[in-house]
Amino acid sequence: MSSTIKSPWIIHYDASSCNGCDIEVLACLTPQYDVERFGIINTGNPKHADILLVTGSVNERNINVVQQIYEQMLEPKVVIACGICATTGGIFKECYNTLGGIDKAIPVDVYAPGCAVRPEAIIDAVVIGLGILEQKRTALEQGKLVSEKSADCVTAADKIVDGQTVRAAALKITKG
């Protein structure tokens, strides 16, 4: 077990959520639930963060922001979709300005549904996320890949193949 999963730092971004899940994410950090006892700290800097907690169903305006935050985070990294809006679009699925789910923008590792998501569900999701973080770290050490990109994702991501960094765009071409 590495030191990373003993003290994962989280970053939170509100991608057109109603605030309900956001205040529950914050509530996790405060005395009643107090995830800081597990070494989890909320940070504002993507480069310091291991886990990205995203709430809300992404819209056209903030899809770039979500993708930028994701790309700025260093490997290994885990994305947790908090709340039903982040999972599928939820009640806003039929709205004209929602894309419906964070997985439309970035690859998601763990889904934590609920409206609003309960702090217990967020903590459970983070614990599952830690296992994935450890797997990714081991894979990274062995020179295997990094975060998998979903097919409809528009941003470029790097992969490491035989110790060489290959741009995702180039990979797409080789895949045909």
Next chain:
Amino acid sequence: MGKKTIIPFGPQHPVLPEPVHVDLVVEDEKVIEAIPQIGFIHRGLEKLVQKKDFMQFVAVTERICGICAFGHSMGYSETIEILMGLEIPKRAQYLRVIWHELSRIHSHLLWLGLLADGFGYENLFMQCWRLRENVLGIFEKTTGGRVIFSACNVGGVTQDIEDGDLKGIVAILDGMRSEYEELLKTFLYDSSVKNRLSGIGYLSKQDAESLCLAGPFARASGLVEDCRLDGYGGYGDLAAFEPVLSEDGDGHARCEVRAREVYQSMDIIAEMVSKIPDTPISLPVKGMPGAGTAAVHHVEQPRGESFYYAKGNGTKFLSRFRIRTPTSHNIGGMTKILQGCDLADVALNILTIDPCISCTER
């Protein structure tokens, strides 16, 4: 005079729980202009009235904002009740006021915590949020939900609180008072808090009036602006209601107004519980909003006046639903107080207006 530089602030920023983007035009350390950009949380929720019928739409209005969730469902329900000419039972009106004022306590404690976090007083932040969990506990006990709890419906409320539990709520709030007293002393008289907040983001009464500000932001500048004064619903039965005002108009005054409003809400809840009548909690809603009918209504949310408009067309779908939320008035005041402030005070100034971007952009 230095050269003009534009510094982008947001949408992702540690001090902001919600995304808002401000382009700060700075000259040396002074901000000379702040240009807000919004749209990061726009979902297009008002158009959903064409897909969800007027009874289902309560669930959507509740999700306009997770902090003032109950207030929005109450505002929408009251608008539809005015539209259809319904007079709901007294007990339902009182229960609505009780939940709404509990929401105000939770919202203000949340904001006081975020403010403390904004100037680096981590301990105070944790204490505010610890106290706030008591209120969320009440929500969970009475309705099952913590932040979004679907207790309001067109025609009344969905669940009753038994008289014994109502007394329990008052007892919990009374228990909070002594602990809250200590926090209040820190916010109002602690020298480090005072030094950080006094004189920051001053806004005169004239400016507050001309910018049509709402809620605690306006009241901190001495403007008497509170929809609860109308006495609609349960508020009409209060023995006396006096809005909390301050004349100072700076960040500390805004902190003081919100901090004192927590006590006011506790008093309102205690009074409502002592007077609550024993009537049904809802009445059956028959028929549809008539063709060509329209209604307007306003509700005092924790952040200020929220305005509702609904237009019926004889079917179960409304033809138009419109909300104007307090932060959309207050963003004008925010850009005003950002002009001429130090770059280091920008985050705090944005915080002191208590922006709710989810409400504003819907």
